[in-house]
Structure formats: C-alpha cells, structure tokens
Amino acid sequence: MPLVPETKSNDKVMNGRLMKNPFFSCVISLGLVLGFCGLSWGHGVLIESSPAHGAILKKSPSLISLRFNAALEPSITQVSLVDLKHQTHTLNITDESTVERIVATVPPLPPGVYHVHYQVLATDGHVTEGSIRFTILTQ
Numbered sequence: 543m544p545l546v547p548e549t550k551s552n553d554k555v556m557n558g559r560l561m562k563n564p565f566f567s568c569v570i571s572l573g574l575v576l577g578f579c580g581l582s583w584g585h586g587v588l589i590e591s592s593p594a595h596g597a598i599l600k601k602s603p604s605l606i607s608l609r610f611n612a613a614l615e616p617s618i619t620q621v622s623l624v625d626l627k628h629q630t631h632t633l634n635i636t637d638e639s640t641v642e643r644i645v646a647t648v649p650p651l652p653p654g655v656y657h658v659h660y661q662v663l664a665t666d667g668h669v670t671e672g673s674i675r676f677t678i679l680t681q
Contacts, residue, residue, distance in 0.1 A: 585668045585670050586610040586611065586668065587611045588609070590608075591609070592606070593606070594674075594676075596676070604647065605645055605646065606623075607644070608646075613665045615665050618669070619660075619661070621644060621659070622658070623648065625654075634647050653681070
C-alpha cells in the first residue's frame, strides 16, 4: 500500500489540496519571474566596458571605461587595477565620467594579464562590485 496518495498527472498540489486551475499556476509563476527581475533592476549592472572583458590588446589602454545600467553615486565609486605582481593600484577617475559611465586613467602597462576591480553605489543605495580582465600582448 503506497504511503502517498496517487494523483493524476495534470493535477497540481498546493497546501495539501488538488488544484486543477492552470490560471492559478500562471499567476504564481508570473509573480515569481517579476519578483526576481525586480531584484536585478535595483543594482548598477555593468553593461559595457572598454577594454571589453576578456579583450586581447596590442598596446596598453590609456583609459578604462565602465558603463552601468543605473545612475551612480560618485562618492563611493572605486576602480583599481591588479597588475602582474598581484599588486593593487587605485585608478584616478576622470572628469569624462558621467552618472552612468566611469572613466579612469591607466598608467602605461607592460604586456600581461590585468584585472580591473570596481565598486559602485547606485543612487538607489545598492552597492555593486565586480571585475573585468584584459590581456596586453608582447610587441
């Protein structure tokens, strides 16, 4: 004798009751999808960078540009570069920056792999951290 009652394959179980209403399932699913989308809208998400993440360059870039999907609060914005010796260097943010784009100066770099780390505060109060990587080839 089975311990769990058998149900038809098209029946839905919720709170111990059988639900045959597909509308109810659609409403719940839509609510979950919209709820998770709302979570991502509240953060400043990186949508473009120059150099691009994973870029392979022939020479050192003079600027790093990071564009986000939300307005940023400049007071907490930080951009740093991790070099070949794993040392972190804070990059200077330029006047070319806008509310959605950070532009930072980069000193001349020798060939190798570099990581740019960023921490930004969106004007809605959410902090976002991340990084991009690029490679400079030997000439």
